[in-house]
Amino acid sequence: MSELQTIKCYLDQIPSTFIKLLGIDPPSGIIPEPVKEVVDLYQGIERISVSIIDNFGLFELTFNKPEFMITNSQVMLLLSTKNPYTLGVLHQMMYGGFEFEPNGFHLLRYLNERGKKTCFVGRKKDIARYDGGTHSIPKETDMATWVESAKVINNFELSWMHYLDFENLHKQQQALKQRTPEDLIDKLILRTDKWILGNYKQLRNNSLMVILGDHGRVKLNLEYSGKIAQWREASVPIAIIIRK
Secondary structure, three states: OOOOEEEEEEHHHHHHHHHHHOOOOOOOOOOOOOOHHHHHHOOOOOEEEEEEEOOOOHHHHHHHOOHHHHHHOOEEEEEEOOOOOHHHHHHHHHHOOOOOOHHHOOHHHHHHOOOOOEEEEEOHHHHHHHOOOOOEEEOOOHHHHHHHHHHHOOOOOEEEEEEOOHHHHHHHHHHHOOOOHHHHHHHHHHHHHHHHHHHHHHOOOOEEEEEEEOOOOOOOOOOOOHHHHHHHHOOOOEEEEEEO
16 A cells, blocks of 8 residues: 555546546536546556445545455545535536536536447446436346446446445344444455456456445444544545556
8 A cells, every 4th residue: 555646636527537538538617627647647548447336435445455456556546525425426426516417518428429338337226317318237236236347347438337235234234233334344345345356357458447435325323433433534535546
């Protein structure tokens, strides 16, 4: 982690950054400018594979230590935003801010209209709200999303997989009192880390893998205490970038 390049930026800069990385000019004056350091670092990218993980941020990366992400990450973006929760993050990623389709802009549709194929794999409700009528594949579990990811990551210029099992599993295990939410977060992050390693091995060269973390659907009452609790409270969404 000591050699990892860290860049502070705004979450709503990521849509234009993806567009620019794929060789297209973002819409001027409509959404925020790209993150210049990222664009300069990664020239000649042919495809971007995005994995969004709920309840994953700077705290979880350093506390839970997912091996593949820590070992292979080249750049980590610390993402500043007024809304770090799942739906807020999806909204900012698709629309480049908190407006709805500013001047008709939608990230996936913008790329489609310029000859780039995109694919959104996630829950049906999120797809209905955020795919903008573009190609999407509804899957109701993370396992099904991961299986689908193997089929799409090399066939689209931008593939988008959303891992969000925590919400349903947390509700189930609260009722059964089987494990704490902290244990569940740890288990799901380490599991997803192994899945993303599998994706990385499958990805063709000149690809960019982006692992994006958010704070989940709602704020959680976790059982961390002392400095660890303060550390977690100060955690921010992150994007980890790995080039293949």
